[in-house]
Amino acid sequence: MKFFISFVFLCLVLSCVAALSPDQVESRLKSHVQNRSFALLRSGRAARAGSNTMQCYDKYVPLIREAAANGKLDSDTCAQDAQTAKEEETAKSEMIRESLNIKVGSIEKGLGACVAKYDVMDYFTCLRDHASESQTTANEVGKTSAVIVEGLNIVLTNIEIRENRCIEQAFEKAEQETDKLFTELENCLVEGLPEPEPEPEPEPEPEPEPEPEPEPEPEPEPEPEPEPEPEPEPEPEPEPEPEPEPEPEPEPEPEPEPEPEPEPEPEPEPEPEPEPEPEPEPEPEPEPEPEPEPEPEPEPEPEPEPEPEPEPEPEPEPEPEPEPEPEPEPEPEPEPEPEPESESESESDPEPHPNPLPKDEVHFNF
Numbered sequence: 001m002k003f004f005i006s007f008v009f010l011c012l013v014l015s016c017v018a019a020l021s022p023d024q025v026e027s028r029l030k031s032h033v034q035n036r037s038f039a040l041l042r043s044g045r046a047a048r049a050g051s052n053t054m055q056c057y058d059k060y061v062p063l064i065r066e067a068a069a070n071g072k073l074d075s076d077t078c079a080q081d082a083q084t085a086k087e088e089e090t091a092k093s094e095m096i097r098e099s100l101n102i103k104v105g106s107i108e109k110g111l112g113a114c115v116a117k118y119d120v121m122d123y124f125t126c127l128r129d130h131a132s133e134s135q136t137t138a139n140e141v142g143k144t145s146a147v148i149v150e151g152l153n154i155v156l157t158n159i160e161i162r163e164n165r166c167i168e169q170a171f172e173k174a175e176q177e178t179d180k181l182f183t184e185l186e187n188c189l190v191e192g193l194p195e196p197e198p199e200p201e202p203e204p205e206p207e208p209e210p211e212p213e214p215e216p217e218p219e220p221e222p223e224p225e226p227e228p229e230p231e232p233e234p235e236p237e238p239e240p241e242p243e244p245e246p247e248p249e250p251e252p253e254p255e256p257e258p259e260p261e262p263e264p265e266p267e268p269e270p271e272p273e274p275e276p277e278p279e280p281e282p283e284p285e286p287e288p289e290p291e292p293e294p295e296p297e298p299e300p301e302p303e304p305e306p307e308p309e310p311e312p313e314p315e316p317e318p319e320p321e322p323e324p325e326p327e328p329e330p331e332p333e334p335e336p337e338p339e340p341e342s343e344s345e346s347e348s349d350p351e352p353h354p355n356p357l358p359k360d361e362v363h364f365n366f
Contacts, residue, residue: 022075029068036182056188071174078166085159107134
């Protein structure tokens with residue numbers, strides 16, 4: 001019971017003890033600023049100040065006040081952080097506190113029942129029976145409380161140390177800032193305000209590109225209705241395969257017709273072209289000698305009366321030519337017959353024929 005009471009008293013005392021408060025920091029900063037102000041006024045620099053005295057005070061006095069106010073705000077933040085840490089640590093011991101309250105309540109309940117007895121024997125008997133049990137419970141409560149007190153004492157002490165250090169740092173920072181501003185104020189009173197540096201012109205912000213209009217969503221096409229499934233048509237009966245037709249026999253190649261002999265007329269008719277052959281590879285033929293250029297055709301004369309044809313003269317033997325290389329033998333062609341010469345023409349028409357054939361040459365028509 002004594003341990004529990006001492007634990008509660010210690011917690012109350014620790015909660016009342018606080019580190020350097022923010023109000024104390026504020027008062028210290030005010031006194032520091034006043035001392036620096038009096039020192040500045042008593043110095044000879046302020047007495048030698050020129051016409052720009054008010055401008056210097058207007059610039060630096062608000063800055064000095066702001067620095068002192070920032071010091072108090074920083075110290076308030078330190079105190080608030082310390083209080084939050086203390087509450088978190090005490091909240092951790094709430095569960096242990098509830099369990100100890102149950103044990104203390106059981107002791108009070110047992111001893112209270114003994115106090116309510118009027119009979120002397122019953123009273124002392126009750127105290128004897130509950131004394132040992134209450135003592136055991138009280139020892140457990142005392143040991144647990146001692147451990148908690150020792151742990152909380154260490155934790156809260158560390159929190160207070162951090163709080164004091166934080167507040168001192170805030171005060172030192174504000175003090176250094178005010179000292180710096182007072183030094184600049186003294187220089188301003190002696191040398192005047194420095195020329196303000198030209199502020200750089202802010203770069204023009206690029207105009208935001210217009211957002212493209214959202215394209216209208218295409219309307220969903222209506223789903224086509226499902227077509228009814230066509231009824232399966234009956235499978236057609238397989239037709240009998242047609243019998244293969246007999247291949248036609250190849251027709252025999254037509255034999256080339258012999259070219260008609262040219263008639264000795266002044267205007268020869270065009271020779272009929274032979275039927276096209278299936279492109280057999282022609283045998284290289286000997287190159288014929290160049291024929292003489294044809295002379296202009298004479299005017300047609302009246303045809304003389306036909307006379308009996310003279311007997312044809314024997315053909316002159318052609319000169320031997322170099323034999324060509326052997327190739328597949330083509331179909332034999334008919335040899336052209338020599339043209340008959342009429343005596344009447346030789347007698348009546350001494351002029352040469354437009355296309356005379358020498359006797360020693362053989363004319364082949366292809």
